[in-house]
Amino acid sequence: MKTTERIEAYLRGEMTEEERAAFEQLRATDSELDQQVVSHQAFMDQLRDYGVRHKLVSDMNAIHETLDIDEIKSEVIPQRSMLKVLWAKYRINAAVAASVAIVVAFSTLLSTGYFAKTNALNSDYNALRRQISKLTSIQRTQSAQMKDIAGIPSLPSNPGQYGGTGFALSSDGYLVTNYHVIKDADSVYIQNTEGQSYKVKTIYVHPQYDIAVLQITDSNFKSLKALPYTFKKSSADVAEEVFTIGFPREDPVYNRGYLSASTGYRGDTVAYQVDIPVYEGNSGGPLLDSKGNVIGIINAKQAKTDGVTFAVKSGYLLEALDAIPKDSLKTELVLNKKNNLSNLSRKDQYKKMQEYVYMVKVYQ
Amino acid sequence: MSKEIKRSVPTDSEVILGILNGSKDVLETVYKAYFPMILQLVVMNNGTDDDAKDIFQESVIVLYDKVKSGNFELNSKLKTFIYSVSRRLWLKRLNQLSRNAGRISDFEDVLPVEQDMERHEEKDLQFRQMESALMHLGEPCKTIIEDFYINNKSMQEICAKFGYTNADNAKNQKYKCLQRLKKLFFQT
Numbered sequence: 001m002k003t004t005e006r007i008e009a010y011l012r013g014e015m016t017e018e019e020r021a022a023f024e025q026l027r028a029t030d031s032e033l034d035q036q037v038v039s040h041q042a043f044m045d046q047l048r049d050y051g052v053r054h055k056l057v058s059d060m061n062a063i064h065e066t067l068d069i070d071e072i073k074s075e076v077i078p079q080r081s082m083l084k085v086l087w088a089k090y091r092i093n094a095a096v097a098a099s100v101a102i103v104v105a106f107s108t109l110l111s112t113g114y115f116a117k118t119n120a121l122n123s124d125y126n127a128l129r130r131q132i133s134k135l136t137s138i139q140r141t142q143s144a145q146m147k148d149i150a151g152i153p154s155l156p157s158n159p160g161q162y163g164g165t166g167f168a169l170s171s172d173g174y175l176v177t178n179y180h181v182i183k184d185a186d187s188v189y190i191q192n193t194e195g196q197s198y199k200v201k202t203i204y205v206h207p208q209y210d211i212a213v214l215q216i217t218d219s220n221f222k223s224l225k226a227l228p229y230t231f232k233k234s235s236a237d238v239a240e241e242v243f244t245i246g247f248p249r250e251d252p253v254y255n256r257g258y259l260s261a262s263t264g265y266r267g268d269t270v271a272y273q274v275d276i277p278v279y280e281g282n283s284g285g286p287l288l289d290s291k292g293n294v295i296g297i298i299n300a301k302q303a304k305t306d307g308v309t310f311a312v313k314s315g316y317l318l319e320a321l322d323a324i325p326k327d328s329l330k331t332e333l334v335l336n337k338k339n340n341l342s343n344l345s346r347k348d349q350y351k352k353m354q355e356y357v358y359m360v361k362v363y364q
Numbered sequence: 365m366s367k368e369i370k371r372s373v374p375t376d377s378e379v380i381l382g383i384l385n386g387s388k389d390v391l392e393t394v395y396k397a398y399f400p401m402i403l404q405l406v407v408m409n410n411g412t413d414d415d416a417k418d419i420f421q422e423s424v425i426v427l428y429d430k431v432k433s434g435n436f437e438l439n440s441k442l443k444t445f446i447y448s449v450s451r452r453l454w455l456k457r458l459n460q461l462s463r464n465a466g467r468i469s470d471f472e473d474v475l476p477v478e479q480d481m482e483r484h485e486e487k488d489l490q491f492r493q494m495e496s497a498l499m500h501l502g503e504p505c506k507t508i509i510e511d512f513y514i515n516n517k518s519m520q521e522i523c524a525k526f527g528y529t530n531a532d533n534a535k536n537q538k539y540k541c542l543q544r545l546k547k548l549f550f551q552t
Contacts, residue, residue: 004539043546044513049487050494051514053425059388060421063395069403069413076404 003033007040124303125265127180127210129362130163130248130281162362165246165285165298166190166214169321171224173216174333175200176317177284177360178299179207188214190358193252196220197361203328206320209270209312210299213324214360227336228352229292232314236295238262242274244298245350246285247359254350255282257307259295264310265302272296275307284360287311292341292349376442383431394424398443401472402450409454409468419457423449426484440475448475449484497548505541512538 009015010023027034109115164181168174175190182188182202191197198218205212236242236259243256257276264271274287278298287296296311321333341349382390399420406416423446430436436445455468498506504526511517511525519531519538528534 004542005535043549046490046494046549047509047513050491050498051510053491054514056391056425056428057421059391060395060424063392064399064417064421067396067399072400072403073407073413076400077407 003036004040007033007037010037011041011044124305125300126280126303127178127300128164128278128280128283128298129178129181130279130283131161162364163247163281164283164360164362165281166358166360167245167284167286167294168224168227168356168358169213169335170333171226171336172331173221173223174203175214175216175358176297177212177214178297178312179205179210179212180299181284181360182212182214182362183207184364185362187363189361189363190214190216191361192358193354204320204324206323209316209320211297211312211317211320213321215330224356226338226340227356228340229286229288229294229356230337230339231318231335232289232293232295233318235262235313235315236272236289240295241290242276242287242295243290243346243349244276244278244282244285244287245353245357246278246282246298247357248279248281250359252354252357252359253279253282256346257309260308265300268310270316271299271310271312274298274309274311276309277307278309281359286353286357288341288349288353292339292344292353379442380431380436383428391424394427394442395420398446401443401447405447405450405468405471406454408471410458411454415454415457419450419453420446422453422484422488426480429484429487430480444473444475445477447472448477449480452477452481493549497545497551500548501541501545504537505544508534508538509541509545 006023010020015023027037162181162185164177166175166177166181169176182205185202188200188202189197190200198216198221200214201217203213203215238259238261240259241256242259243254245252245254247253255277257274259272260275261273263269264273272287272295274296276287276298278285278301282298283300285298286294287298289295293314294317295314297314297317298309298311300310302308302310318335321335324333341352344352379390379394382393399416402420402423403413403416406419407413411419426449427436427442427446430445451468451470451474458468498509501509508522508526511522512519519534522528522538523531523534526534526537528537
């Protein structure tokens, strides 16, 4: 303490002449003391600097208090235009609104099938799946469909019911329809001409040939009598007279025509071109020749042109059936080989056929 | 973009003289003359009023330090000096806040002030250290030290203020306080 006191007295000039001289002499010989003097002085300087700056800041704060900041600001800061102010304030809201608009626009386009349509083969190719409107009368449905054929896209994807036609492959519950009929389905039911409905499950699909094989899973279903028709392996001849049964409405509808070309839409070898009037809902219906052989499955028509219908050839149906993995089938799928229709009149053929043709109802 | 700032500005030599004399009036004139310029700079570059205040006051500290150390050359304008220092300080702050990619919109000419900034940073560090050491010192030590070494009060006044019965007790206390302050200061 004594030393510090002396250093302080020395530095503050509080020593007498003699004391000072003695201290300086001591300092000259004692390097440790000299060191202490220097460091004490440095520390005092720092302390003083601190004091000076502290005072300066508090003086400035006092001055700052007297200023009118807003007034100075209005002098030096250029006023921003109203538009800029609004933009700065609401740009986040605007961004959110814009993103919502984009999402809504695209989800609407998506849900209305805007994008699905572009995937369809072509706009003048109409797959014949029928959209069932629940509340309309049969007549209205039919007349509406007649208009529909003119060109409304055939693949609306709103959740709703669709209808097509299917027919039996065997007496124990296997049947066939078009792939496009049951595509995206949650559940599929079939209804026979007597109005009984059965639940079916999809066993196999072949999208390229537009074929779907279904099996009736309903316990109420009883085996049918032996099928009266057979499936033709070879190609049918052009100009052959043909007929079909389908469900463009709630009841089975018979139509007849002739095979007009051995290839389908734009030369598609999988299908025939048939001149026969069909409507949406005919999809999946059997195309039979006059002897009662299934030669094809109705699947599409050319839009805006009368009487140009397409049917998948029965040969490809048989090919698709062969391709079904064995473990997908509960019982072996045996196709009928005995034809009971060949000598009957058309009226009797229709009567026998109609039990084996079903309306396919699709729920999404 | 920038409006002309019309205010009565003292001549630079008057200001320098005033700073050396510790004149309060000069400080006030300087403050009123140049603060608007810095407010403009900071607020137009993403800052607030308070940011402007901090930056401006720091620049004045740099100016005072420079003038007092006798380094201020009259050929650089005072206004330009304050602006340049503030600009540097604000750029640094912006980079710390990463609000800015190192660009700033200018309103005045700019001087190179690197040396002054280095010196200021050193002094600023010491100031902060001393500030924190004094803060940790606690009372009554802080007041005794400030009164004696900064405000230059006599031991008698300090005795009277703290009610010490004799000057030796007060001296003793002051000695202990100083030792502790040194310890705190060199610790950090």
